[in-house]
Amino acid sequence: MALTYTPVDDIPQIVQELRATFKSGLTKPLNYRREQLKGLFNLLDENEELFRESTFKDLHKPPAETLLGEILTVKQECHEAIKNLEKWAAKQPIKTGLVNKMDGVHIRKDPLGMVLIIGAWNYPTNLLLAPAVGAIAAGNTVVLKPSEVSSHTAALITRLLPKYLDSRSYRIINGAATETTVLLEHKFDHIFYTGSGNIGKIIMGAAAKQLTPVTLELGGKSPAFISKEVDLTIAARRIAFGKYFNCGQTCIAPDYVIIERGSEDELITQINAAILEFYTAAPQTSDSYGRIVNKNHFHRLKSILDKTQGKVVTGGDTQEDDLYIAPTVVLGVKPEDSLMEAELFGPILPIMVVDSIDEGIDYVNDHDQPLALYVFSKSSKVTDHILDNTRSGGVLVNDTLTHFLVPGLPFGGTGPSGIGNYHGQRSFDVFSHERSTLVKSLGMEKVNDLKYPPYTEKKISW
Numbered sequence: 001m002a003l004t005y006t007p008v009d010d011i012p013q014i015v016q017e018l019r020a021t022f023k024s025g026l027t028k029p030l031n032y033r034r035e036q037l038k039g040l041f042n043l044l045d046e047n048e049e050l051f052r053e054s055t056f057k058d059l060h061k062p063p064a065e066t067l068l069g070e071i072l073t074v075k076q077e078c079h080e081a082i083k084n085l086e087k088w089a090a091k092q093p094i095k096t097g098l099v100n101k102m103d104g105v106h107i108r109k110d111p112l113g114m115v116l117i118i119g120a121w122n123y124p125t126n127l128l129l130a131p132a133v134g135a136i137a138a139g140n141t142v143v144l145k146p147s148e149v150s151s152h153t154a155a156l157i158t159r160l161l162p163k164y165l166d167s168r169s170y171r172i173i174n175g176a177a178t179e180t181t182v183l184l185e186h187k188f189d190h191i192f193y194t195g196s197g198n199i200g201k202i203i204m205g206a207a208a209k210q211l212t213p214v215t216l217e218l219g220g221k222s223p224a225f226i227s228k229e230v231d232l233t234i235a236a237r238r239i240a241f242g243k244y245f246n247c248g249q250t251c252i253a254p255d256y257v258i259i260e261r262g263s264e265d266e267l268i269t270q271i272n273a274a275i276l277e278f279y280t281a282a283p284q285t286s287d288s289y290g291r292i293v294n295k296n297h298f299h300r301l302k303s304i305l306d307k308t309q310g311k312v313v314t315g316g317d318t319q320e321d322d323l324y325i326a327p328t329v330v331l332g333v334k335p336e337d338s339l340m341e342a343e344l345f346g347p348i349l350p351i352m353v354v355d356s357i358d359e360g361i362d363y364v365n366d367h368d369q370p371l372a373l374y375v376f377s378k379s380s381k382v383t384d385h386i387l388d389n390t391r392s393g394g395v396l397v398n399d400t401l402t403h404f405l406v407p408g409l410p411f412g413g414t415g416p417s418g419i420g421n422y423h424g425q426r427s428f429d430v431f432s433h434e435r436s437t438l439v440k441s442l443g444m445e446k447v448n449d450l451k452y453p454p455y456t457e458k459k460i461s462w
């Protein structure tokens, strides 16, 4: 399915229509929002097979990974929003003192207006539609801009969306940098962007010109600390799962391992066992192993791997015409290594051996705050020590990736790994304006007299 870019001349009309819809109040009633959320749920539910096919074409994504990482998570978000909409949208009463005893004081949860959601290619359904759940639930009109890199999924969503959702309120604009640049010239009430920090700066710059608030879901090098007392078999399986899921192209993949000296050989043995169990001795033929999204990313990864000073102890083989990079482990990686320069976003796992956990903490703190930080330890003392002395968007102890699946946990970065967060009620809040509201009683005018001029001596002597 070829992806047709939206002609840039059509963009002003689309934006104008969505703004007019918002003004008309169509998206505000809770029943309307609920029906649209059900539509989004059904879109995913009834077309699962098509999504499996499109993400396979885009990323060679194994069907189970599409189900878990794309479809189920967004369906869960829809389900949560439908179930809790009444509660989330309710006016929040505020406790008052004597002065406002007769008044109504509350916070309204008003929609922001017309919002823009820009998705990334690695989870092309999830990263576009999960934020859309919050935007729809909160009563906004929405422009969706899928990543052009995952073109099959973008084309599929473009075809399905009007069948399940009201086109007067929710529209897709397709394209790459040119189209997105034109889109960003328009005034939105919020921009929600997922992708790299470099483009994030462009998005925030464009938003700043209109004073538009942004949520930026970015990336970073997420470390996995392994403390020596932990069961390395379990740690290895869970790290291999998180690293090689979607062929390493996951914003919260454990980017590298920090392990105390003496345990590294056993860890590698166990990671090798996990790779063998998950993907067989020939991962290239395994139905459970993905591919690199395109040649640019393939060459980026290959060149980083070619330059490493570490020892490739597992995998390392690549095949350009199949965009294949084997599940790879590199031992003895030093801080100045090519593998440690930037987020890897591929199936290469550097292992950095340290003499103490504190050495690892220092390393992490000398670099940008990551999106996720993983700790494998049986000891709450060790875990707390690491968490108390580092910063990251989120934390997961003794597993990888699965904190993303908990709707009650806000998901997002800090510093260079992002601004803001979402999932569950937080998605609703991101796209709502907390409108402080005081409804004064028309009674007790005598008491109000106190604030009116003339400011007599009697009025100020209390």
Ligand code: NAD
Residues within 6 Å of the ligand: 118, 119, 120, 121, 122, 123, 127, 145, 146, 147, 148, 149, 175, 176, 177, 180, 181, 194, 195, 196, 197, 199, 202, 203, 216, 217, 218, 219, 220, 250, 251, 252, 343, 345, 371, 412, 413, 418
């Ligand atoms: P990408 O290439 O799909 O780009 C993201 C979006 O930006 C796309 O919609 C694209 O069309 C748009 N874009 C590209 N160039 C642009 C320009 N010049 N002006 C305006 N818009 C432009 O994705 P990517 O950037 O390669 O994504 C990978 C990065 O995203 C990684 O760093 C990863 O960690 C991060 N990421 C973060 C999360 C998260 O939830 N925090 C999730 C996935 C990916």
